[in-house]
Amino acid sequence: MKQVLCLVFVAVFMVACSSDSTDPAPQPSAPAPAVKPAEEAVQRATETAQQVVEEVVEKGQELKDEAGKYVEKTSETVAAKAQELEVGAEKLVQQGSDRLAALVPSAATFDQGSSIYQQNCRSCHDSGMMGAPKIGHARYRADIDVLVENSINGVGRMPARGGNRNLTDDQLRAVVEYMVEKSK
Numbered sequence: 004m005k006q007v008l009c010l011v012f013v014a015v016f017m018v019a020c021s022s023d024s025t026d027p028a029p030q031p032s033a034p035a036p037a038v039k040p041a042e043e044a045v046q047r048a049t050e051t052a053q054q055v056v057e058e059v060v061e062k063g064q065e066l067k068d069e070a071g072k073y074v075e076k077t078s079e080t081v082a083a084k085a086q087e088l089e090v091g092a093e094k095l096v097q098q099g100s101d102r103l104a105a106l107v108p109s110a111a112t113f114d115q116g117s118s119i120y121q122q123n124c125r126s127c128h129d130s131g132m133m134g135a136p137k138i139g140h141a142r143y144r145a146d147i148d149v150l151v152e153n154s155i156n157g158v159g160r161m162p163a164r165g166g167n168r169n170l171t172d173d174q175l176r177a178v179v180e181y182m183v184e185k186s187k
């Protein structure tokens with residue numbers, strides 16, 4: 004609002020000065036009516052100044068409204084952008100936890116397979132006893148379903164379930180997966 008007031012002062016000042024400078028010309032030739040034109044000039048200047056003030060105030064109001072709209076729009080845009088970012092971040096978190104969730108069971112299976120191997124299979128498969136293929140043997144590159152099936156039912160001199168009837172099919176699959184993984 005200070006700028007607007009300054010503008011008004013400058014405008015009034017300029018109008019006042021310009022009427023002053025035109026006034027002295029007719030004075031010497033007609034000294035009597037000199038007061039009247041001066042009064043009229045002041046009157047005109049006042050009216051012009053008033054007009055200028057009104058225009059400036061009007062313009063100021065317009066600008067203020069415009070600025071208000073702009074601020075509203077900007078904060079809406081910022082809010083929308085923030086919303087977008089939040090949704091994106093949520094998606095990333097979801098993806099991250101999905102991946103983690105996918106990794107946890109396979110890590111658990113590997114762990115389970117490892118401990119079952121140590122307790123039930125190592126005795127033959129670490130040493131190659133009775134011709135048991137050691138870890139890293141080409142036979143572990145065969146179809147995993149066949150390997151699991153042979154572990155469950157036994158094959159050749161390989162006893163069914165490695166000789167431990169308490170091992171479930173799932174546990175045997177876990178340990179075979181472990182052996183296959185370690186053979187890579």
Ligand code: HEC
Pocket residue numbers: 119120123124125126127128132133134135136142145149150151153154158159160161162164165166170175178179
């Ligand atoms: C008593 C010794 C012995 C134990 C204990 C044993 N295996 Fe074996 N395993 C063998 C022998 C011997 C073979 C090779 C069989 C053959 O001649 O085809 C074999 C083969 C395998 C094969 C390869 C099968 C194929 O199709 O090529 C897998 C897989 C296997 N064993 C898994 C296991 C698992 C899992 C355990 C533990 C739960 C286990 N074994 C415990 C002796 C053993």
